[in-house]
Amino acid sequence: MAQVLIVSQDAKMLINFRGDFIKALADLGHNVIVLGPHYESDYRRLIAEHGASYKKITLDRTGVNPFKDILSFFMIYKAIKKTKPDIVYSYNLKPVIYGSLAAAYAGVHKIYSMIPGLGFVFIDSNGAKRKILQIVVKLLLRVSLQKNNAIFVLNNDDYNFFKHNLLKGKDVRIILTYGEGVNLRKFYFTQPIINPFSFLLIARILRDKGIFEYVKAAQILKKRYPDVNFKLIGPLDSNPSAVKLKELEYWIKEGYVEYLGEVSDVRPYIAGCSVYVLPSYREGMPRTILEAMAMGRPIITTDVPGCRETVDDGFNGFKVKVKDVSSLVEAMEKFILNPSLVKTMGERSRQIAEERYDVDKVNGIILQELGLLDVSLIGKVIHFSEAVNNKNIY
Numbered sequence: 001m002a003q004v005l006i007v008s009q010d011a012k013m014l015i016n017f018r019g020d021f022i023k024a025l026a027d028l029g030h031n032v033i034v035l036g037p038h039y040e041s042d043y044r045r046l047i048a049e050h051g052a053s054y055k056k057i058t059l060d061r062t063g064v065n066p067f068k069d070i071l072s073f074f075m076i077y078k079a080i081k082k083t084k085p086d087i088v089y090s091y092n093l094k095p096v097i098y099g100s101l102a103a104a105y106a107g108v109h110k111i112y113s114m115i116p117g118l119g120f121v122f123i124d125s126n127g128a129k130r131k132i133l134q135i136v137v138k139l140l141l142r143v144s145l146q147k148n149n150a151i152f153v154l155n156n157d158d159y160n161f162f163k164h165n166l167l168k169g170k171d172v173r174i175i176l177t178y179g180e181g182v183n184l185r186k187f188y189f190t191q192p193i194i195n196p197f198s199f200l201l202i203a204r205i206l207r208d209k210g211i212f213e214y215v216k217a218a219q220i221l222k223k224r225y226p227d228v229n230f231k232l233i234g235p236l237d238s239n240p241s242a243v244k245l246k247e248l249e250y251w252i253k254e255g256y257v258e259y260l261g262e263v264s265d266v267r268p269y270i271a272g273c274s275v276y277v278l279p280s281y282r283e284g285m286p287r288t289i290l291e292a293m294a295m296g297r298p299i300i301t302t303d304v305p306g307c308r309e310t311v312d313d314g315f316n317g318f319k320v321k322v323k324d325v326s327s328l329v330e331a332m333e334k335f336i337l338n339p340s341l342v343k344t345m346g347e348r349s350r351q352i353a354e355e356r357y358d359v360d361k362v363n364g365i366i367l368q369e370l371g372l373l374d375v376s377l378i379g380k381v382i383h384f385s386e387a388v389n390n391k392n393i394y
Contacts, residue, residue, distance in 0.1 A: 001029045002372055005085035006052070007076060007099035008036040009059050009092045011043035017116065017180055017287055018091060019050055020359045021366065026051025030372060033083055035076060035099075055079055059094060069098065077102035086110060087370060093118070093137070096151075097144045104147035112370060113145065114152040116180060117284030117306060118161070142166045150369055154179050154285035157305030175369055178309065179285035181359030187294035189350050190271040194339045198229035199300075199332060200273035202266055202288040203280070205234050205248060207241040210279025210302065210323075217279075217328045219256045225336055233269055235262040270295045274342050275335050279320060279328055283307050294353040298345035300331045316348040 004025055008014040014022075014036060025032045032052035036043075037059040047054045057075040060068050076098055080088065087110040090099030096113040103111045145151055145166060150173035153159050159176045167174065199218075203209035211232070218230035236245060252259050263269065266288070270276065276292035276299050283306030289299055293310065299317035301307040311317045318331040335341055367373035 001031065002086040003031045003083065004033070004087045004089060004370075004372075005080060005083055005103075006032065006034045007088065007090040007095040008034060009095050011036045011047065011054070014091060015043065015046050015050070018114075019046075020181070020183055021363050022047070022050045022052050024363045024367060025372065028367070028372065033085065035079055035095075055083075059098075069094070073098045073102055077106055080106040080108060087112065087372075089114070089370070092116060093141070097137075097140045100144040100147045110370070111148045112150055112152070113148050114180075114366075115158065115162075115284065116154055118158065118282065138166065145172060146170055148172050150175055152177050152366060152369075155283075155306045155309055158284065173369075175365070177362050177365055179290055179357050179362065180287060181362030182287070182290040182294045182353060182357050183359050184294055184354060187267065187270075187291045187353075189294070189296040192274050192297060192342045192346050193272055194274050194342050196227055196229055197225075197336060197339065198231055198273045199275050199277050200231045200233070200269060200292075201277050201279075202233045202269070203278065204237045204239065205232075205243045206237055206239055207243060208239075208281045209234075210281065210328075211243055213279045213323060213325050213328055214277060215251050215256050216325045217332060219254075220325070220329050221332060221336070222256065224333075228336060230257045231260060231269065231273065232257045233260045233263055233266065266291065267295065270297060273297065274339070275300060275317075275332070277301070277328075277332070278307065279322070280304065280307055281322055285309065290353060290357050293349035293357070296346040296350045298335065298342055298349060300328070300335075310352075312348075312352070316345045316352055 006022070014034065022032055034047050034052050034054045035057050036054065037057060044054045057072060057079060058068065059072045080102055085108060088099055088103035088108050090096045090113045093115065096115060100111055100113055151162065152175050153162060154177060156176065159174055162174050201214050205211055221228060236242065248259060251257050260269065270292050276289065276297045278286055278289055278301045280286065280302055282304050285306050289301060289310045293299060299311050300320060301311055302322040303319040304322050308319060311319050313319045318334065320327040320331050364373060
């Protein structure tokens with residue numbers, strides 16, 4: 001059995017998005033070690049419950065301090081030399097860059113990366129700082145990704161970006177998984193609630209998630225339909241595009257949205273909503289959309305990379321123009337005026353989730369590419385995403 005080292009930038013994010021994958025590795029008998037910057041006992045316990053051990057490193061998820069990043073590289077390199085993994089698997093941009101380089105310099109022969117999204121750096125290039133940062137990140141990605149045996153991306157736009165830009169002519173496999181998958185047993189179908197009618201958005205409280213557009217749409221629709229609720233779930237963030245606390249407090253005070261904070265289990269809130277909304281500017285493949293689809297909710301999202309793949313327009317929801325409040329208002333109002341669409345489109349969302357986004361299928365693709373899943377063991381994989389813990393952390 002193999003020793004697998006996973007490099008992460010956020011322990012709770014890793015458990016939420018890749019917990020089923022860690023559990024799958026452990027269930028198949030592989031030894032899994034997670035590197036990450038968080039050392040809170042709850043996260044260590046959750047990682048242990050998924051069958052892995054945890055080692056702390058220094059890694060600043062949103063910072064751009066080169067000295068801190070150099071320190072992160074050497075800590076990852078030191079951990080690799082000490083644990084001697086057969087495979088290094090990095091998750092998210094910073095771990096991909098420094099994990100891939102450290103693994104290559106440490107002599108690891110099997111290096112893989114999953115890039116769930118390109119992040120705020122690539123959403124636009126307004127301003128000299130953002131342009132310089134884009135250039136630096138592209139250069140680092142180009143160098144680090146060439147050290148990989150294969151990389152996993154979640155949508156067609158990212159696949160084409162890496163194939164025709166960063167890895168053009170390079171001997172690195174690019175594998176399109178269409179999302180990280182959703183546990184269809186954990187996120188089970190529920191009948192939507194349309195009385196009272198409510199919309200729900202779950203995300204880190206960032207501008208790039210379309211928070212401002214959602215709030216402006218809520219402000220407009222509240223005047224027309226006072227009984228309709230607009231709910232918002234997610235943590236405040238240190239990201240440069242984060243919404244300021246004062247802005248959030250003002251929205252709450254004015255009654256535009258009902259802010260429910262950061263929750264440990266989103267399922268009751270998805271079950272209690274009518275329609276799920278995510279007007280993001282760009283994604284890898286939004287996990288919250290997949291979870292809402294699995295639970296039978298129609299989707300309103302933007303026609304941008306990562307989001308557009310989740311909605312067949314007019315079938316299981318509606319696509320809207322990015323940063324366009326009027327387009328968002330129009331789509332939301334269609335459901336308010338035609339509540340029968342909620343049930344019909346919600347059932348179609350569940351159907352699509354079963355066909356395209358089953359976490360067992362996604363993890364099976366990754367495990368086979370890593371050489372960790374023998375064809376004879378595929379039958380066992382069907383049950384590996386039954387996580388020991390039953391919580392979803394945001």
